[in-house]
Amino acid sequence: MRSQLPWYARPFCLLVLTLSTVPVVFAGDAQWIEVKSPHFSVVTDAGEKRGRETAMRFEQMRAVFDVLMTKASVNIPIPLEIVAFRNSKEMRQFAPLWNGRPVQLSGLFLGAEDHSFIILDMSVENPWSVVFHEYAHQLMNGVLTARVDSWFEEGFAEYFSSIEVDSKEARVGKIPEDEYRVLQQNGMMKVADLFRVQQNSSTYNESGSHRTVFYAESGMVVHYLYDNNLIPRLAQYFDLRLARNVPVESAIQQSLGMSAADFDKVLRNYVSSGRFKYFPIPTPANIVSSEYVTRPLSPADSSAVLADIHLHSLDYREQAMAEFEEILRADPNNAAACRGLGYAYLQKQAFTQAAEYFKRAAQGDSKDPRVHYYSALLMSREGAFAHLSDLPEMIKHLDAAIALDPNFAEPYSLLALAQMSAGDPAKGLISMQKAVSLNPRNEEYRFNLAQIYMNTRQPDAAIAILQTLARSGSPEVAERAGGALEEALQFKAAMQERQAAGVGNGVGSDGEARACCSIGIGIDKSSIVEEHIRVIPTPTPPSFLKGTIMSIDCSAPPNATLTVVSGGKTWKMQVPDREHVALIGAAAFSCSWSKQKVALNYRETGTGVGRVVSI
CATH class of the missing domain: 1.25.40 (Serine Threonine Protein Phosphatase 5, Tetratricopeptide repeat)
Structure with missing residues (x-):
């Protein structure tokens, strides 16, 4: 996935560096509405016309993908909600933080196990490219069942994010001008080096020209493979690389019928020629935005949606709780706010409070699949697996969640x-x-x-x-x-x-x-x-901690144990493999870090003990 500002960047941070206080967001004088299309829900304050347009564009992309990938599933296994803001000022209140400041972006994909969001700034010229890239990743999950390399993950998403649709045809594979400029200005990586990049590589994670080229060239390679009917040969390539551990150069030769050096030459010629194919298909039928259902949202309901976004962002979770509480002071029976506050307490292992709010949420909206799923998840965390008498109620909630949303995988x-x-x-x-x-x-x-x-x-x-x-x-x-x-x-x-x-x-x-x-x-x-x-x-979702590394024990490689002091408490943080831990702000893990300020994402495994997710 991407992680910086422009077209080549993933618009969400892996790591929270700091937490700032942002005013509670309410609807203000904007009229918020919900637009319901057959497969999407769009919440927006940019007006009904833009809301319908947003839903239509995602329906078009979904339909085009369904036509091109006949064996793929276009149903996403995690509930997805699209929120379209009318201006950049509103969008900034939900952007990831970097050094305490909101990142400037036009689109954001916020993924989680229970709910995902696509967030758009409708005041910019083209808010679609970044989120279409991330949506393509979600659709990709219905195509591939096995691991592939990072270059193909990103190149595939870039290829399908370029979908354009008008009244006559849909066009897939039109290369953005940005990709030409990036490769012309910065040069190209050797294909073998591109194919070696992994998700924990600095090229993939750190900002700079190397990563810019990585995303642009990955997209160009996938274009070349599609244009020359070489995509089917990738099955052999990934089998050689990932199943048999064959070196990159040998795998390229055996699967694509050319050496890595020859691939470099043909790719450079392909880029410099400027002659790229794209695939036109008839405009998908029966996508009529005027038939979508719209409804106005109350200030409390729209604010609950916005607080839910904050709840699913590591930068804003504490703020989300305050926002839900403020909504409930004005509207004590707001089901969405009760659900959100209950989930926030569940994340904090505050089971009694979580149960109270889930009960109130169910009383307000018994048709919400997330309420039933959260209630069952709460029971599992409380130890339902060890108490047979609790299992029927837990199973009842899960059956209800599945009946209400059959494509939701977690239940x-x-x-x-x-x-x-x-x-x-x-x-x-x-x-x-x-x-x-x-x-x-x-x-x-x-x-x-x-x-x-x-x-x-x-x-x-x-x-x-x-x-x-x-x-x-x-x-x-x-x-x-x-x-x-x-x-x-x-x-x-x-x-x-x-x-x-x-x-x-x-x-x-x-x-x-x-x-x-x-x-x-x-x-x-x-x-x-x-x-x-x-x-x-x-x-459980990762927890966040800011503190100081006092010492690191690297005596049992590849493991490492960090002694971290935070708020007067000492933690032992386990790193299973220090060569592959996700890092932001450092080129490599160092066993010599001492008195080093740090922010961690981790999962608690015991009292004062955690397993590190990212540093």
Whole structure:
């Protein structure tokens, strides 16, 4: 994803460097409305005409993608809301902070596991390119089920973000003028170097001309591959690189039929020629903005939407709570504000307060899938998996969330774990398979599906998933999957030995099941399945901490332990792999950091202990 200001940049920060106080945002004298199209919700104060235009543009992009990618799913597995501001002043109140100041941008994609936002400044000439790039990433998740390299992720998104539509045709693959200028002014990377860039590379994350060229050239490479019908050969390339660990140069030669040096030459000639193909297709039919439904929003309802954006941004979470509280002082029964404040308390592990606000939200709007999902998530955090009496209510909430939004993947994942805990592995398997089908690139879902396959005595299916996850770009996922893969292979061997000995395959009684599971994985319907299945629970959102690094222990590479003092409290922060931790503001991790001011995103793993997400 992108992370700086212009077309080539991802418009959200991985790391919060500071937190500033921004006035609570209310609707003021603007009339906020909601525009509902068949697949999108647009909330705007830029007027009905611009609201309808915004919804229409996203419907067009979705339809064009559906035509071009006939086997792809165009349903996004996380609820998406589009907010279109009438001017830059309003937009700045929701922009990520850098050194305490809002980043200047025209569009922003804000992603989370429960809800995502696309935010636009309608006063600029072209607010679409940045958010279309990010929306293309979301659509890409329905096309690819496996890991690919960063250059293809970004090049693919850039290619499809260029969609233009008029009354006659839709055009895909028109290269923006910015890309020409960037490559002409800054030169080009060698293709082999471009293909080596990973998400933790400085070229990908740090501002400057190298990253500018990376995004521009990635888009140009994908253009070239499409124009020359080479896209199908990428399956072989990524198999060579990611499955067989073949060097980049050899993988290029074997899959694309040219050396890396020859690829450099043809790409330079391609760029300098200025002759690029684009694909015209008929304008998608039946996209009529005049048929969209609009409704005015009350000041409280529009303010609740804006506070929800702040809640899903690391820079503004504390401010969001104050905004929800102010809304509820004016409108005590506002369902959206109750839902938002409840989720804020859930993130803080304040379960009693969260439960109170979720109950009030359900009383105000029982048709909100997020209220039901949050209520079930709260029960899971409170320990419902360990209390069988709580599981029926939890499952009821998840069934309701799914009925209200069948494309929302998270409720299926949580439902699978609840069903496993309730002793119904057959249903648990179906639910987790559905979660994976909706979001096939979610590695947590796939890992949990592999574990459920083990519990249902299907080791071959589990092994196939774990072999892929063991090559994950995430060191943590790869390590966990590698360990699980070894156990799955041992389990399969044990089953085969039993079958050869005529003992059976262990699929009989609970006693037989436990006897065959020498590695400790099995289903005992009379007890809590949590003791037998090691799943990745739905993670809590990362927490944020500012403090000072006092010392770093690097004695057990690649791990590192940071001793961080913040607000008079001392933390032990674990870094699983210091060579691959996400860094902002430093070229590389240093074991010599001392008395170093730092800001961390982390997940708490114990009292005063956390696992670092980014530094």
